[in-house]
Amino acid sequence: MDSRYRCSxxxxxxxxxxxxxxxxxxxxxxxxxxGPVPRMADGKPDLGGVWDHPFVGDMTKSGxxxxxxxxxxxxxxxLAEWKNYNAEDGDATGACxxxxxxxxxxxxxxxxxxQNDKYVSFDFETDNWFQVVPIDGRPHRxxxxxxxxxxxxxxxxxxxxxxxxxxxxxxxxxxIGHPHSSQLHVxxxxxxxxxxxMALEITIDDPKTYTKPWKNTRTFTLRPDWEIMExxxxxxxxxxxxxRIKAPKN
Amino acid sequence: xxxxxxxxxxxxxxxxxxxxxxxxxxxxGKKSIKLEGTITKVEWTNPHIWMYLDVKDDSGxxxxxxxxxxxxxxxxxxxxxxxxxxxxxxxxxxxxLAKDGSKTCNTRSVKMPDGRNVFAGSSxxxxx
Numbered sequence: 415m416d417s418r419y420r421c422s423x424x425x426x427x428x429x430x431x432x433x434x435x436x437x438x439x440x441x442x443x444x445x446x447x448x449g450p451v452p453r454m455a456d457g458k459p460d461l462g463g464v465w466d467h468p469f470v471g472d473m474t475k476s477g478x479x480x481x482x483x484x485x486x487x488x489x490x491x492x493l494a495e496w497k498n499y500n501a502e503d504g505d506a507t508g509a510c511x512x513x514x515x516x517x518x519x520x521x522x523x524x525x526x527x528x529q530n531d532k533y534v535s536f537d538f539e540t541d542n543w544f545q546v547v548p549i550d551g552r553p554h555r556x557x558x559x560x561x562x563x564x565x566x567x568x569x570x571x572x573x574x575x576x577x578x579x580x581x582x583x584x585x586x587x588x589x590i591g592h593p594h595s596s597q598l599h600v601x602x603x604x605x606x607x608x609x610x611x612m613a614l615e616i617t618i619d620d621p622k623t624y625t626k627p628w629k630n631t632r633t634f635t636l637r638p639d640w641e642i643m644e645x646x647x648x649x650x651x652x653x654x655x656x657x658r659i660k661a662p663k664n
Numbered sequence: 665x666x667x668x669x670x671x672x673x674x675x676x677x678x679x680x681x682x683x684x685x686x687x688x689x690x691x692x693g694k695k696s697i698k699l700e701g702t703i704t705k706v707e708w709t710n711p712h713i714w715m716y717l718d719v720k721d722d723s724g725x726x727x728x729x730x731x732x733x734x735x736x737x738x739x740x741x742x743x744x745x746x747x748x749x750x751x752x753x754x755x756x757x758x759x760x761l762a763k764d765g766s767k768t769c770n771t772r773s774v775k776m777p778d779g780r781n782v783f784a785g786s787s788x789x790x791x792x
Contacts, residue, residue, distance in 0.1 A: 501689035502763065508689050510711075523737060539737060541711075589686050643737040650709035653732070658690045658764050 446610030446635050459572050459606045461527045465634040469522030471589040473630045480632035492623035495593035504662030506585055509654055510647035512561035514585030515578055515600060518543050526642045534567060541647045547576055554579060559596055561585060576602040587618060595622040610636045687787045691770040695761040699729055703753040708736055708746035731757055731769040734785015753777045759786060
C-alpha cells in the first residue's frame with residue numbers, strides 16, 4: 415500500500431479511536447455533566463444515577479477507563495481451574511444463569527444506583543439482575559451461599575466500601591473465565607469523583623484460587639440521558655436452544 | 665475500495681465489543697467470514713438480535729445463514745432501531761463463524777443498504 419494511504423489511515427484510526435463514534439451517525443458526542451459531587455441530606459455522597467462503564471471481559475487487561483490486574487497470582491488449584499476452563503463446556507451467562515456479582519459489574523450494559531441512608535441498590539441492566547446492599551452497619555447475614563454472595567456496605571469518608579462473602583462458587587469473575595471458589599471475598603470501593611464520574615476499585619481475595627488479593631479499577635460515567643431497559647436473557651437464547659452453547663454442569 | 669474497507673475496520677476497532685456470553689463458547693475468532701446477501705428476517709430480541717439472510721454460493725445456490733448481533737438495548741443506544749434492516753434489504757456482513765460448523769455467524773459490522781458500514785455489537789472481546 416502507498417505510504418501516504420497508510421499514514422492517512424493511521425490518522426483516521428486515531429481520530430476514530432478518540433471520538434469513539436457510535437454505530438450510526440448521531441448529532442452530538444456525549445459529554446458527561448459537570449459539577450461537584452451531589453450529596454444526600456446526611457452529607458454522604460449520592461451515588462445515584464444511571465452509569466455507563468467499561469466492559470471488562472478480562473480483568474487482567476487494561477483498557478479504556480479501566481486498569482487491569484496484570485498477571486494473576488494463582489494457587490496450584492486456581493491455575494488448574496484456569497488451564498482446564500473451556501467456555502465450550504459450559505458458560506453460565508450464555509445459559510442465562512446468574513452472572514454473579516463481579517460479572518454483573520463487568521458486563522457491557524449500564525447500571526443504575528439508587529440510594530437512601532439504609533441501602534444502595536444496584537439495578538444491573540444485564541439480564542436485569544439486581545442487588546440491594548445494606549449500608550446501615552448491620553453484619554453479614556447467615557444464609558446459604560448464593561451466586562452473588564452477601565453484601566454489606568459502610569462509608570470510609572466519601573468512599574462507599576462494600577464487602578461481599580458467602581458465594582456459591584459457580585460463577586467466574588469475568589467473561590474469559592478467570593476462576594474463583596466459594597472462598598471468594600470481594601471488596602468494592604465506590605468513590606464519586608464529581609457529578610459526572612465515579613471510580614470503582616474491585617479487590618478479589620480468594621485464598622483457594624489466588625495466593626494474594628488483586629485489584630481492577632475503572633471509571634464510570636453518568637448518563638442522565640439513559641434509562642435502564644428491559645433485558646430478558648431467556649427471550650430468544652437461540653445459541654443455547656440450538657446447542658451451540660452448553661449450560662455448565664455444576 | 666481497499667482503503668474504504670480498512671477505514672471501516674478502524675471504525676469498528678474504536679468501539680468496544682459487547683457480550684452477553686463468552687464469545688469463545690460459541691464462535692471461533694480465528695475464522696472470520698464475509699457474507700453478501702438478502703435479509704429475510706430480523707429478530708429484534710434479547711439477548712441478541714438475529715439477522716437471517718439468503719446468500720448465493722459460488723454455484724449460484726441460495727444458502728440460508730443466521731447471524732447474531734448485539735443486544736437490542738446497546739444497539740438502540742448506538743443508533744439502531746428494529747427497523748434498521750428489513751426483509752429484502754441487500755447487505756454485506758462481516759464477522760466470525762460458529763464453532764459447530766453451522767451456517768451461523770457472530771456479526772462485527774453490517775454494510776447497510778444505503779452504504780454505511782456500521783458496528784453490529786459483536787461479542788468478540790479480542791476485536792479491539
